[in-house]
Every structure is written in structure tokens, then in C-alpha cells.
Amino acid sequence: MIRLFLRSTVNSVRKMSTSAAGTEPAPAKVAKAVNAGAKQKKSKKNDLYLLKTPKGTKDWADKDMVLREEIFGTLSKVFKRHGGVTIDTPVFELREFLTGKYGEDSKLIYNLEDQGGELTSLRYDLTVPFARFVATNSIANIKRYHIAKVYRRDQPAMTKGRMREFYQCDFDVAGAYDTMIPDAEVLAVTCEGLLGLGIRDFKIKVNHRKILDGIFQACGVKEEDVRKISSAVDKLDKLPWEAVKKEMTVEKGQLEEVADKIGEFVKVSGSIVQTLDYLRSATLLKDSEAAQQGIKDMESLAEYAEAFSIEGHLSFDLSLARGLDYYTGMIFEAVTAGSAPPTNAEELKKKAQGKEAGKEVEDASEYVGIGSVAAGGRYDNLVGMFSNGKTVPCVGTSFGVERLFSIVKARSAKDWDKLSPTHTDVFIMAFGGGEGWTGFLKERMAVAKKLWTAGVNAEYVYKAKVNPRKQFDAAEKSGAKVAVILGKEEFPAGKVRVKILGRGDDSTEGDLVDADNFVDYVKEQLSSYHEDGVDVVARMVKNL
Amino acid sequence: MIRLFLRSTVNSVRKMSTSAAGTEPAPAKVAKAVNAGAKQKKSKKNDLYLLKTPKGTKDWADKDMVLREEIFGTLSKVFKRHGGVTIDTPVFELREFLTGKYGEDSKLIYNLEDQGGELTSLRYDLTVPFARFVATNSIANIKRYHIAKVYRRDQPAMTKGRMREFYQCDFDVAGAYDTMIPDAEVLAVTCEGLLGLGIRDFKIKVNHRKILDGIFQACGVKEEDVRKISSAVDKLDKLPWEAVKKEMTVEKGQLEEVADKIGEFVKVSGSIVQTLDYLRSATLLKDSEAAQQGIKDMESLAEYAEAFSIEGHLSFDLSLARGLDYYTGMIFEAVTAGSAPPTNAEELKKKAQGKEAGKEVEDASEYVGIGSVAAGGRYDNLVGMFSNGKTVPCVGTSFGVERLFSIVKARSAKDWDKLSPTHTDVFIMAFGGGEGWTGFLKERMAVAKKLWTAGVNAEYVYKAKVNPRKQFDAAEKSGAKVAVILGKEEFPAGKVRVKILGRGDDSTEGDLVDADNFVDYVKEQLSSYHEDGVDVVARMVKNL
Structure with a gap:
């Protein structure tokens, strides 16, 4: 009896999470039944058969699949337009290649069982496998795109769109070229991709790691503390300055004076030209070789952005730091203000409220307006970590395709009924x-x-x-x-x-x-x- | 020194296996160096860094990728033409769903490490995840296609195209319909797919599990021995009758007389109409309910195949048994005679000879003309294994896309230089x-x-x-x-x-x-x- 009951309730919950439109709120008793089932499962494991996908994963089907294919196709066309070629690397890599690349997050890597032979792990992103690919195949230059799933043993939060299996969509240019030219093109690709997905109200915040490093050092941060101060600054889009300052001084042992100096810089943002004017006049940076190099790079970027007519989308924001360690030059993050809320926002809100009970129920409206929709930067040393120093400089962009999917879907609610999952004529x-x-x-x-x-x-x-x-x-x-x-x-x-x-x-x-x-x-x-x-x-x- | 040397030799080998055209034979000393490296690896593990993909996997890139995308696109179009929709299931499933589905081959399943939480394994094929998907989402009917990678911890044999990570390409019709109608359409899809890939000289061998079972039982095989005798018959495409007979009698304990009777049946093949004539006149089968049901099904198939004008591609072959246990009705296997050898066969042969030394070097010519290029059948009980008896009948076809890729590539050798990996205009x-x-x-x-x-x-x-x-x-x-x-x-x-x-x-x-x-x-x-x-x-x- 329990067995049958369980299956049918799980099916109901599942059905709600995969069927796209017309979803009914999950009644609280369903959630309770599922929880009760989970407890049962421990005691009577062999008798129960929860018909679900593993935690943090889901089935894609029906209209969602049609929409997703159109989105992936749109982005692929943009990449091909810029000379991109696609590659396909194995879903798992030798474990040693992944360890030491993701810092603290390494604990989220999925390992395959040691069944004899090599130790392997599921890929955590597409960037490290790309660097391995470039090194393995001794490639001197390539513009590659890759749309594929990656794996992270994170605590899933489906309502926030955090999954254990999810798609990434990357375009990267590898090769030694004249300064900032591929960087500018990567920004142009980011703009074209977002515009191609009908997203018009976005800003790309840009910054430069060398300028940031120069600022930190000029303000009195010791070389060995630069990365951790950088990661504190990275939180400025979520926390007020006071909280970040506290992290720098109390947690990370910087003098108040140092933090205040940094504070002056990181509040600066504007057009590339405006921020460059500010930086050029900053006497504190005059002697910083790193900062001056970064300023020169950004001057080139300003010119190229103008040639590509994308300068209107760019904002040179000194508070942008980006979490990943491997960036070495320009970094960026595209955000959409959510200034155009979905036309059915009220309806979606009501649905979301009704859904609190059903834990795994997905709701697109909750992603909209949250966080970045694309991000990337230059990483000149990653390939070298595989090929013993013989490095190939790289710069790339990564579209948050799961988030973009949610935005497009929420926006399309009024036409959703008209969409057919089949292509039958x-x-x-x-x-x-x-x-x-x-x-x-x-x-x-x-x-x-x-x-x-x-x-x-x-x-x-x-x-x-x-x-x-x-x-x-x-x-x-x-x-x-x-x-x-x-x-x-x-x-x-x-x-x-x-x-x-x-x-x-x-x-x-x-x-x-x-x-x-x-x-x-x-x-x-x-x-x-x-x-x-x-x-x-x-x-x-x-x-x- | 060893470290550097190793890396560069491995790179050379790798490079040969990924760069498509103009491959140079791998000198024997490279293979030796790699072997030496593998030994070194055990003793000085941390010092060595083999820049390769895991055993049995490979990088796809360059022209291969363009060709592969065209092949996948061609097949997808055929599936859509027949009302197919695509789905995407997780790359790993709860382990309990996979166990007990693949018989002896279960030992080849890749498990994910138990890092706390659910036990999961990489998918072994796309059929079991499809059945799980149908059950999970309580789907009554769907025509779905799925082109994705599957994983088997087999001993890789790259020269034979046996990989640990490889693509499958499946089209399946789930739902309760009138007898043999979807079965006929699945065969039509198989024909269209192969013709779409420029393969014209193929035959689809068809048979019916109920007829086979009826034959075995009528010849005196006990019910509990049917599956193992079926698996002996399945070897008739590789072994002569005498060897198969020996397996039945010596290894599998059947009377000589029983084997001889079976031998009479399984040598029969011809058009559906011809084989049906033979079966209808076989007095031994008159009282076999299973056989008579199968004969009735095949009579319907004959009619529908004519309506689809595909009867010329079909051969009703009583020796076809198919390995998998889960088939319950019509089964089939498409073979291409290799009657049109690649135009550059001689050149490819020479290359293959030169390559014996380099173990991981792939050679398309070796796949050509080997084995089946598509196969499938009806499996009415698999969904029921997930949903406690509430089953959804299914029938499907699976294209051997890796093999088809090799055929198309070998055939295209003369135009290979003209193919561009990019789409730049x-x-x-x-x-x-x-x-x-x-x-x-x-x-x-x-x-x-x-x-x-x-x-x-x-x-x-x-x-x-x-x-x-x-x-x-x-x-x-x-x-x-x-x-x-x-x-x-x-x-x-x-x-x-x-x-x-x-x-x-x-x-x-x-x-x-x-x-x-x-x-x-x-x-x-x-x-x-x-x-x-x-x-x-x-x-x-x-x-x-």
C-alpha cells in the first residue's frame, strides 16, 4: 500500500515540475507524503521505488525542450558568425586535471567510483576541460564554443535554479594575438548573444584584474592578501560597503585606512572613458606597473568597443572582481535589470506563493532579474598549468543559459499555449x-x-x-x-x-x-x- | 626530462587520433615510450601528467565535429518528420533503476562514488532511462528521439570503434495503438534515416520474438531454457550452424534432435511474404499460440510495409534473435553489405597497417562493413518494471551513429580536404x-x-x-x-x-x-x- 501511494504522490509532484504551463499548486499533504516516504525509504529500502531523477537533476521535455533548442541554436549561430567551431570533450576527466583548479569548491566535484583503472571525475565546468583540450591537442589558436552539461554536488535549490546537473554555454578565443582584440570581440559576442535572445536592457560591467591588483597594492594590501581582498570586493553587488569593509578589516586583517582607500576606488563606475579619466588622474596608481598596464589595455578596449558600436552596453565598474582565481586580465559580467518584468508577473507571483508546499516545483519568475546572465574574462595561464608552462592565452564568455531560459520562458507566458512540442505540419x-x-x-x-x-x-x-x-x-x-x-x-x-x-x-x-x-x-x-x-x-x- | 618527453609523445599520439585527415602512422617507438610512461606512472604518480582523456573516451573536434553535427541533424529531421519530440534525461540515474536490466553486462555500468546521499550510475543506454522517464512522468503516449552519450566500462578497442563513452541515437514510440502500426513506422524511420545518410545498399532483417519462442517450444526447448537458446541462435551471424548447434547441445544441454529441428527453422529467410508462407505451412507450429500470434503480427507488417513502400528493404530472417532480454515482439537489425567499399580503400588499408604500433589511433576503414548500423524492436514490459505493472507498450529503433559516422567519413575521403571546420563566409x-x-x-x-x-x-x-x-x-x-x-x-x-x-x-x-x-x-x-x-x-x- 505504502509503495503504491508513494509512487503516485511522487509522480504528481514530478509531473508538476516537468509539465510547464498550467501547473497546479502542490498541496501540503503531498509534500508531507513525500517526506514520510523518504523516512520509510531508510527503513525499508528495497521495498520502495521512488520513480525520480537523482537529486538536483531533472528531465527536460515537451515545450521546454523546443524553447531550449531554439535558444541553444540562436547562440550557436552567433558563435559561428564569429568563426567559432564546436568541440565535444568527455563528460568525465582524469581526476588530477580537475583538482587544484576550483579552490574551495573542489569538494563539489562528482567522483566516479574507483572500479579499477584511472580515477576520474565529472567535469565541473567547460573551461578546465577546454584548457586540457588545447594542451592535449597542442592547439595554437582556436575559437571554440561548447554547450554542454556540467556537474556540481551542491545543495540543490530548484526554486533558485541551482541544480547539480546544468548547462553551460561557452565561447572562448585561444591564441596569442594583439592586445585586447579578442577581448573586445568576446564582448561583442556577449552583446550579440543577449540581443539575439531578445534581451535589450542589459549592461556589461567590465574591469581589469591588473587594475584591481594595482589598486589593492597601492592602497597597502600585501601581495599575499590580494586574492582574498579581491574576493571581499566581489561581494559588493550583494552587500553594502560597510559589510565588505568589515570583512576586510575584522576578518581579513587589513587596516581601516587601507580599506577606506580601497573604498574610494571601488565606488567608481561609468563609461569606459569616464572611469579611465578617473584612473589616469589617480596619483596613487602612478607608480603601479600593473595598474598602468591595465589602464593601457582598457584604453584599447575603449577604441575597439567603439568600432563594434557596443560601448553603450559597457560600464567600467571598479567594484567588479569575479570569484575565479584564474582570471589575469579583463573581466566582465552582464546583468539585466529585470526592468521589463514579465507581463504575467502577478499570476506567476500567485503561483509561486501557492507552491511553497511542493519543494521541487520550479518557478521561472523567481529567477528573473537575479544575478548575471553572462560573464567571463581573460585567463592567460590556465593552459600552461597543463602543458608545463607552454601557455596559450585565452579569453572567453559564458552564457547563463539556464537563467536565460527562465527569462525567455517567463516572458513568453502569453504565447505558451500556442507553442507546440512537435514540428508536425x-x-x-x-x-x-x-x-x-x-x-x-x-x-x-x-x-x-x-x-x-x-x-x-x-x-x-x-x-x-x-x-x-x-x-x-x-x-x-x-x-x-x-x-x-x-x-x-x-x-x-x-x-x-x-x-x-x-x-x-x-x-x-x-x-x-x-x-x-x-x-x-x-x-x-x-x-x-x-x-x-x-x-x-x-x-x-x-x-x- | 621524462616528464617532458612523456607529454610530448602522448601529445603526438593524441594529435594523430583527433586530427582527421592526413594522419601519419605512429612509429613503434612512440607506443613504447607511452608504455614505458605508464609503468613510470605507477612508481612516480605525482610527478607525471599524462595529458590525455580517460581510457575509452576521446575529444571530438574540427571537421569530424562538422560531419557529426550534419549526421545528427539529418537524423533529427527524419524523427521530427514523423512527429518525434526530443527529451533530455540526466546523464546519471538512481543505481537501482539500472540494476537488473542488462543481465551479465551490468558489471560494465559506471558507478558514481558514494559521496553521501543517493547511489547513482551513469546511463548504460537510452532505453532504460526512456522507460523510467515515461513512468516518472506518467506519459500515456509519446514519440521521442534522443541523441546522447552512454557509458560502458568495457575493454575499449578503438580500432573496432568500441569506446567507453559513445553516442546512441534512438527513436521510440510509446503508447497503446493498433497492432504493428507503430512497428511499421519505426521500420520506415529506419529506412529514411539510412537513406538520408546516403546508405542505399542496406537490408533490414526482421523477426518476431513470439515466433522464435513458439519455434523453440515446438521443437522441444523447455520454457526456462528459451532465453539461452535464443542467445545461442543470436550468434548465427558470426558463427556457422555447427558451432551454434554445439553450444545448444554440449553447453546448453539440449537434445541433438531438438537442435536439428531448430536448425531447420533458423536457416529460413526471404521476403516477409515468403517466410510467412513457410511458417503457415509448418505443421509443428500449428498448435503454438505464441507462433500463431507472431505470424498474425507479421502478416499485418507485410501489409503496412507495402503501404510504406519499404518491403524491398526487409528480409524476414528466422535466425535473427537479438541479445537483449526485454524484447517482446518484432525485432530487427539493419545491415549494410559494405558492397560499396570506400573509394580510397587501398590507401586506408595501408594506413591501418602502419598504425598497428600506435594503439589508440582510430581508423575509420576498419569499421566499414562490420555489423549492424541500426537495430531495435518492441518491448512492451519495460515501462511496467518501473511503474508496478501499469505498462506502456513501446517499439523503437537505435541508429549506430558512431559506426554510421565512420562509414560516411570513409566514403567522403576524396572531399575531406574541401570540408571546412568553420562556417565562415x-x-x-x-x-x-x-x-x-x-x-x-x-x-x-x-x-x-x-x-x-x-x-x-x-x-x-x-x-x-x-x-x-x-x-x-x-x-x-x-x-x-x-x-x-x-x-x-x-x-x-x-x-x-x-x-x-x-x-x-x-x-x-x-x-x-x-x-x-x-x-x-x-x-x-x-x-x-x-x-x-x-x-x-x-x-x-x-x-x-
């Missing part, structure tokens, strides 16, 4: 009945075959005999735009009926067409249908 | 020199930006000043079809030069075009270029 039906009615199954199959051969996506109901209502329902579910109808009298007389679907116009019976050349007629109807601009998913992603 | 160059020559870097960037905005794939050299030769070399490497040239005198006068590339025609200097509207002109040139039919990768995959 034509549905083939047979109308008839009475004595001697066969259902025209083989005839429908032969008609389908003709359409398939012509490259047309076509379906029919997998039953010998089926009534018109059920066929129309199946056609609607399939998202088909055109029906090809085989009538009991018409078809033997060499005619089929071609009817446009989904226009709420059930009055017409469609056009009677010669069965010999109905394919061309159907294709015409489809092309005129598409001219009307009904590619729902493209409209969603482009935010039209 | 336009290369922007600056010609000049002498006093006051800036290199027009910002100008090239601005021109690139205009092209990108118009959706044109464009690159330029990431250097401030670069000579024409280097720009042409980079353009050639990028595969660009058109050059936009900014001349020292012409550009300030408002003109750019547009030159078609790659036609071995260096004499012309291209057309002088107004810098204000060069984008339209470039697009015209590109569309005329494409009309010439130079989409190399599509031609390769379609086998034109």
Missing part, C-alpha cells in the same frame, strides 16, 4: 463509416509516405478505424497546420481534401485536390501559412 | 603599408560588425598590422568564400574590394564596391556561391 485523416468502411489505414500510410518523401512532417492516428473528432483532437495536439482528409467517396474517386487547421474556422471543409498531386498543393498551403509569421518559438526567443 | 582584410599605414584594424572591426549585424559569418586577423599573405592564409584556413578588402587609398575614398575566394583565381582583384552598401553586394556574391552547390558537408552526408 500535416495530419492525415480518414472520414467515413457505415458498411464496408475500412478506415483507410493503409491509404493514410501511403499518403504519409508521399509527404515524408517530399520532406513534409506528417502524422496520422495509429488506429485502423478512428472517428473524425479523435483525429481532429490528435491533429490539434500535434500542432499540425494542415489536414489531408481521405473521404470515403472522394478518395476512391481520386481526390483528397486539404484543410487549413488552427484558425478557429471549422465551417469550411477545405479544398478538394487531385490525389495525384496533393503534395505540391499541401506545400503551397504550408509556405503561405509560414509567411503569416507563426513560428512561435522563434518569436518567443527574439522577443518580438 | 567572409574574411575582412586590409592592404597597405608604408608611411602612416595604421593597418585599418578599427576599420576592419567596423566592417565585421556591419556583416555580423546582417547575419553574415565574418572574421579578420586579430592583429593591428598584418601583411596580405598572412591574411589570405588565414582566410583560406577559415574556409571563407568572399574577401572584403580595405585598400589604403580605396577605403578612405569610400570603396571596398569584394573578391571571391577559393577558385584558384588569384588574377582578379575583385570588384570595387561602395563602402556604404557593400553588405548587400557581399550577400549576393554568397548566395550565387551557394547556388553552385558547394555545401560540402551536406553532399558528404547525402552521398551525392
